[in-house]
Amino acid sequence: MTTLLDIKNLTGGYQDTNVVFDISFQIEAGSLLGVLGRNGVGKTTLARLVQGSIPSSAGEISFAGQPIGGLPAHARRQLGLGYMPQTSMVFDDLTVHENLHLGHNATPPEHYFDLFPRLAERLKQPAGTMSGGERKILAFVRAMSEDTQLIILDEPSEGVQPENIDRMAECLRERVAKGASVLLCEQNLNMLSNVSDCFMGLDSGRITMTGNKANTTREDLNAVLSL
Amino acid sequence: MSSVLFLNLAWQISTLALVALGLAIVFGKLRIMNMAHGEFVMIGAYAPVITSTLGLPGWLQAPVCLVTVGLIAFALERSIIRHLYGRMFDSLLATWGIAILLREVVELVFGRGYQSVSPPIPGTINLIGADYPAYRIAVIAGIILGFGCLYWWNTRSKVATQIKAMVGNPELAQAVGINTARLSAGAFVFGCCTAGLAGLVLAPTIRIEPMMGLDYLIRSFFALVVGGLGSLEGLGIGASIIAGTQTFIGSVASQTYGYLAVLTLSILFLWLKPNGIRSTSR
């Protein structure tokens, strides 16, 4: 296995306030790292630091062996790093079809329409007029279709009905099986434990737990989330 | 309707559409309320003055115009405008400052007085029973052709969608790989260059002076408001209504009444139909 993403001693946050501190971890090619933690512990900040929409104040980020810490977000995307944000995850003014075809896709988004038929029915509708859960699904399918090697997903299951969460998990397993890597921030433990190869728990901006599928129990995961 | 009035209408509508095109991009797409739009028209109109002062041949007018306006627009975008995306009112104020700045600079260079240039195509052509300046007919034809090309390009290109995506959600646009800095600068410079070009083609038919921009700005804004932001069809409809009303009422009553009619019409649209007649995407 080769290391696709290598984070060393990453620290960063907003303006003068750091939110995550001294984070180090790696993601292998073709594996899924599940990041869990309560609200406000820094999951979203970590995702955005890696993706490049906020600058880090210390530490290194390398992607496929190349340091990317100084690159703007669009350059990171062009190297193969995809992202689905937690909020404002679709282009509200664009139609569903435009949302799906704006970037460069490796898989045609239509491939996922069997699992999420709602998207096919709404292709010409502006994404902003769809319900919260449908927008999550749209953003998820966009992130799945793109020609990326690493996909960062920030709470994709929030507001999504359980059946669709299971379908999302199915898509993730399919992409990972084909060699993609995923950084998944989630609070839904069912989904997280279902798809993750490795786990990382965060509290107060620091890593408090790490483990893999074999040595981590549901109780370990629950412990990270409880107060 | 007399043939001259008809040709005057065609001239006013087509030139207003060209003047307003840049604002349709910068205000309609980039959401920068560019109060300096008229000043780019003004600088474009000074291009023939520049070439004749420097003794350059006439065919260099268009390149000089585009390079001058393009460079100024690029410098302003990189230094000022790029901080203002998503800040509509701040963009209005800062570009108001830019407008004053550009007027003052032009005044320092060329003086406050009127300048005039002669049309590159002299004479008249008899068209639908009226003798009409050949230059104006050439310009009308050129503008129609230009808009045709633009429309054709726009239906094939992803750029309009990318700009819309960038303005609606810049962070996500970056995340899907759009170089937002380059795209916004390109769109701003393109918009300003069309304004400069409008100034260049208008130059032989008007008095060129540093304060001339405001009128073009106001009429462009109102053409966009009436037609609806964000579509080429809307731009055409808006320019037709504004220029048409002003020319028609101006010819049957007086210029003042033509102007008042345009203002009143614009207020009614802003109030009752703020999205204009056409507000669809593209």
Added chain:
Amino acid sequence: MVSVLLPASALLAALLLVPELFGDFVAYQIGLYLIYGIAAQGIGFLWGKTGVLPLGQSLFFGIAAYVTAITLRAEGHLIVNLGLATIALAVIAGFAYVLATLVFRGRNESGPYFSLITLALVMIAEQVAGTATSLTGGFNGMSGFNSLANLDPFGGFYYVIVAATVSVSVILLLLNKMPVNLIARAVLDNEPRMQLLGFPTHVVKGAAFAFSAMIAALAGGLFASHQGIVTPTSTGFALSAELVILTAVGGRFHVLGPLIGAVIVGWASAELRDSFPYWELLMAVLFILVVLKAPGGIAELIDTAFRRVWPKPAKATLPAQVAPSVRFNKSPMPLRFEDVHLQIGVVQILNGVSFETPSAGIVSVIGPNGAGKTSALNTITGNLAVTRGQITLGGHAIHSRPPHQALNSGIGRKLQVPSVFFSLSVAENLSIAMMANRLRLADLFRTSTYQWQSVALKGVLDHPEVPLAKGLNEPVEYLPQGHRQFLEYAMTVAAEPTVLLLDEPCAGLSPDETGLMTTLVQTYQATTKGLVIVIEHDMSIVEAISDKVLVLHLGQVLAFDTYDNVRQNPEVMAVYAGGTK
């Protein structure tokens, strides 16, 4: 009170010293800058507080100037003149109020359109003033009238201007302390949320615009009397733009900012315009720099420097007071949908929804993504107008009304993505929520309003696990999503609505926080004995809290029954199996 008296007395002292130190001519000049400054203060109030930028303020300035000129020309008695001035101010304010409320009704933005309307109006006024020669004297303007009470513009009239300046400043400083100020800021921050809290935001913006128009008119009247001539430029676009620039440079967030801007720019311009050829250029560059680098203007820079020497005292937390009772009918009532259709564009979202809830209890709404759950709530609060059918609460039709009327019927709403006031502190957010439906006109001008607290809000804040009580003075901007959920919940129940609508209140919450939220909701229902409607995906929550479950699918009611019956319904099982976190 120090924050009002200190700047007001400093201003008064400084202005009274001007004629003593610099002589009458400088006082005359400063008088003119102060007149512009007063008009700019009105712009600062409107723009800084509500975000509405008026580009045509010289409309009111100019009309008042012309009215004053005509009145003074008639040489009537002083009392008559002052009476006429009062009437003119009232008429101008009334016109401004009607204009703004008409334009802003049904529109959730301070947007550029209103600014452009004011711009077009002032351009019409300038044209008319230049053309209607018999009324206005045309381009030459009106002159040949004496100052108010025949005071000398180079002498006694200066003190009239000083009195006006200080009075306007004191009024604005006092308003800063009052709930009305917080309401204006909240409207700027998040208009849809204000409407769901029952505030008619177009009225707030209309009132603010009327007030600023009145201030501009006052300045216009002083201008005519001071200058002895009124021309179309007094009601022109250039003056409007100039006033906005003075406001921006001086600082729109501080009462004295626009005054400082007007005096500094006016004075520097008079001194340098003729001796320094690049003066206009320099002004343009400075103005651009202010917009980019110091949006708070000169006043903000002074304030920051001042606060470094003399830090702001920490806000003392005042004891809570029992809030007055809400105005809506608190008896529980059933909510009834009758054949409700909703279409947006070509998309049919609700397709004949009919059901009637019990008058009390917890109703959960479930269904696949895109079934129309959130849209159904939107039709209840009026955020979406139904295309057919009706919705009644206790027999009264409540559909297709403006959203600010929902709370008048006792309907409170928490949105799917937490909608709070991001630029305000947690405490200020809760204060606004406490005013909802309880505020009477006089309470707008009483600081004790800030101390209101209801039983329901206290219940939430005092709960040991709710993460709000500790950081009351923190800005909401940096609160994590989960805390925002609790904040918005607290704000929604503060008014103690009889019908509480919750749209996925547990989204983004951890299992522990989810448990806390469901406890809060159950406690609320048990105490108020009202109706709670919850959209929820997590079937374990639905099972735990629901008295009845409404299943929506493709814009229609698939089932409306108890949890157990819904679970066994084969049609429901076919489209929606459900699961837990």
